[in-house]
Amino acid sequence: MTDLAPMSASLKKAIADADTQAALEAVRVSALGKKGSISALLATLGQMSPEERKEKGPAINGLKNEITVLIEARRAELEAYALEKRLAAEKVDITLPLRPAPAAAGRIHPVSQVIDEITAIFSDMGFAIAEGPDIETDYYNFTALNFPEGHPAREMHDTFFFSPGADGTRKLLRTHTSPVQIRVMQKTNEPPSAAYLTAPIDPPIRVVMPGRTYRNDSDQTHTPMFHQVEGLVIDKSSHIGQLRWVLEEFLKAFFEVESVKLRFRPSFFPFTEPSMEVDVQCDRSGNEVKIGQGSDWLEILGCGMVHPNVIRNAGLDPDVYQGFAWGMGIDRIAMLKYGMPDLRAFFDADKRWIDHYGFRPFDLPTLFGGLSS
Numbered sequence: 262m263t264d265l266a267p268m269s270a271s272l273k274k275a276i277a278d279a280d281t282q283a284a285l286e287a288v289r290v291s292a293l294g295k296k297g298s299i300s301a302l303l304a305t306l307g308q309m310s311p312e313e314r315k316e317k318g319p320a321i322n323g324l325k326n327e328i329t330v331l332i333e334a335r336r337a338e339l340e341a342y343a344l345e346k347r348l349a350a351e352k353v354d355i356t357l358p359l360r361p362a363p364a365a366a367g368r369i370h371p372v373s374q375v376i377d378e379i380t381a382i383f384s385d386m387g388f389a390i391a392e393g394p395d396i397e398t399d400y401y402n403f404t405a406l407n408f409p410e411g412h413p414a415r416e417m418h419d420t421f422f423f424s425p426g427a428d429g430t431r432k433l434l435r436t437h438t439s440p441v442q443i444r445v446m447q448k449t450n451e452p453p454s455a456a457y458l459t460a461p462i463d464p465p466i467r468v469v470m471p472g473r474t475y476r477n478d479s480d481q482t483h484t485p486m487f488h489q490v491e492g493l494v495i496d497k498s499s500h501i502g503q504l505r506w507v508l509e510e511f512l513k514a515f516f517e518v519e520s521v522k523l524r525f526r527p528s529f530f531p532f533t534e535p536s537m538e539v540d541v542q543c544d545r546s547g548n549e550v551k552i553g554q555g556s557d558w559l560e561i562l563g564c565g566m567v568h569p570n571v572i573r574n575a576g577l578d579p580d581v582y583q584g585f586a587w588g589m590g591i592d593r594i595a596m597l598k599y600g601m602p603d604l605r606a607f608f609d610a611d612k613r614w615i616d617h618y619g620f621r622p623f624d625l626p627t628l629f630g631g632l633s634s
Contacts, residue, residue: 368619434475446575518553533565562589
């Protein structure tokens with residue numbers, strides 16, 4: 262029987278030097294396999310006398326158990342190292358910035374934002390919101406609004422007409438949102454899909470009407486399609502003093518200033534009498550127009566008392582009811598408030614422009630939280 266110490270030292274070194282699972286398995290087979298060195302020693306126990314077996318047996322089995330434990334321990338080390346190496350190769354750096362979520366990356370168009378701001382202000386003042394169709398009849402767009410046939414004011418609107426229908430009449434793209442005034446006063450009972458008011462309104466009437474309008478005009482401050490908002494109040498005792506108060510309160514809230522000064526100038530609109538253009542106090546000394554300060558004036562909107570013929574055309578008695586109306590360009594007041602120099606950029610679909618001027622989707626305008634906060 263050979264001395265076990267050299268064999269033990271050799272196997273321990275081979276186990277420690279094994280740097281792969283395959284190398285360790287080769288050491289195990291060379292020691293504990295059927296033809297391994299330790300297995301060969303165990304095979305000699307049957308040829309020994311009882312005294313020799315009693316002396317050598319525990320030593321050989323002890324060596325076998327020790328080598329088995331060392332092999333298993335080394336195998337565990339190699340498995341842990343392999344796992345660590347794999348994890349290092351497959352790990353994801355969670356410190357890298359994520360792509361922004363759609364709600365964070367998307368932007369609300371300034372026109373949509375300003376319509377929401379207008380809605381918030383007038384809703385707080387007790388006004389309902391009304392809408393009407395973009396494609397209108399000549400009656401609603403002109404005749405009912407006191408534009409007689411052949412009236413020169415019709416030519417001022419540069420109207421887009423459609424081809425004549427089977428009955429010879431031509432529909433058109435509305436040139437202003439004023440037709441909605443007639444529809445509201447007539448309490449038009451259209452199906453819900455028509456998107457007018459959901460229910461008829463009886464006087465007193467207080468509505469604002471934002472929407473798209475169309476005229477054949479295009480330059481830095483005009484586009485063939487633009488947005489307007491009009492307001493209408495019909496009551497038995499409405500007057501110009503109330504109109505002035507409504508406009509002042511709206512402009513203070515919209516431009517987020519403490520006070521505004523307005524200047525009313527005589528004008529002409531077929532659907533109002535008297536008719537007025539309204540200028541607002543402003544400061545033009547810098548690179549932007551500042552509303553509510555300075556000594557300059559800027560035309561901001563048109564208004565007037567609703568013409569008795571319009572009230573009569575809508576089916577109401579002008580001897581009982583009177584009212585006032587006003588209208589302004591949504592795109593224009595958006596340009597004034599947010600410093601946009603060119604109206605045409607509103608419709609260019611330039612992502613850089615909307616990223617700069619757009620609003621985050623969840624920044625809903627409220628009077629208590631700030632319209633443009």
